[in-house]
Amino acid sequence: MADYRYLLWDIDGTILDFEKAEKAAIEGLFKKYGFGKCTDEMLGRYSVINRGYWEALERNEISKPEVLVGRFRDFFSEMGLPVEKAEAFNKDYQLALGDTIAFCDNAYEILKRAKGKYILAAVTNGTKTAQVKKLSKSGLDEIFDYVFISEEIGVEKPNAGFFDKVFDDMKIVDKSKALIIGDSLTSDIKGGNNAEIDTCWYNPKGKKADGNVSIKYEIAKLDEIEKILA
Numbered sequence: 001m002a003d004y005r006y007l008l009w010d011i012d013g014t015i016l017d018f019e020k021a022e023k024a025a026i027e028g029l030f031k032k033y034g035f036g037k038c039t040d041e042m043l044g045r046y047s048v049i050n051r052g053y054w055e056a057l058e059r060n061e062i063s064k065p066e067v068l069v070g071r072f073r074d075f076f077s078e079m080g081l082p083v084e085k086a087e088a089f090n091k092d093y094q095l096a097l098g099d100t101i102a103f104c105d106n107a108y109e110i111l112k113r114a115k116g117k118y119i120l121a122a123v124t125n126g127t128k129t130a131q132v133k134k135l136s137k138s139g140l141d142e143i144f145d146y147v148f149i150s151e152e153i154g155v156e157k158p159n160a161g162f163f164d165k166v167f168d169d170m171k172i173v174d175k176s177k178a179l180i181i182g183d184s185l186t187s188d189i190k191g192g193n194n195a196e197i198d199t200c201w202y203n204p205k206g207k208k209a210d211g212n213v214s215i216k217y218e219i220a221k222l223d224e225i226e227k228i229l230a
């Protein structure tokens with residue numbers, strides 16, 4: 001039987017519906033910058049470019065600032081938009097991301113029920129600006145006992161160094177008591193593997209697992225976590 005005490009939760013795409021926030025932020029900023037309408041097709045293209053940049057960051061090939069501005073540079077260049085606006089656009093985007101709060105499944109209630117029974121930590125690779133705003137606006141800052149943002153730590157998931165800081169601060173000695181829950185195989189599940197803790201893959205879209213990661217649990221709905229923990 002699983003006997004976990006420390007639950008490490010990814011935020012974007014696991015607790016909060018990142019796609020919704022991203023769509024609203026980009027559409028709003030397209031208006032503000034006079035770029036016209038950002039269609040779903042354009043957003044889809046952005047999403048592919050963006051994912052490529054984040055995966056390069058997870059492999060430590062580029063830096064965070066290169067990700068944040070580079071993705072918009074590439075996207076604007078493809079769409080024939082002014083590339084020199086990418087930096088300002090990203091700055092506004094970080095703030096705009098925190099304007100739309102939508103939970104994945106009933107994440108808020110699940111976390112509230114877990115509070116007190118487990119030590120709860122947020123583990124995120126998002127930017128400090130966006131994450132701090134989102135966590136306070138969503139009320140999640142009152143639920144999590146710890147918040148770990150890679151930008152503050154200086155190391156991204158899935159690097160073991162990120163988790164070293166988590167274990168240190170939370171005083172986790174027995175790693176078998178820790179479980180990471182997240183939607184990304186490359187940052188959360190790989191991160192859990194690197195840190196030698198159990199992993200739970202939140203896979204609401206029924207994607208195929210690829211790559212060489214070891215997944216202990218897989219769930220399609222967040223409340224399935226309660227059965228795993230029971």
Ligand SMILES: [Mg+2]
Nearest residue numbers: 010012013183
């Ligand atoms: Mg995620």
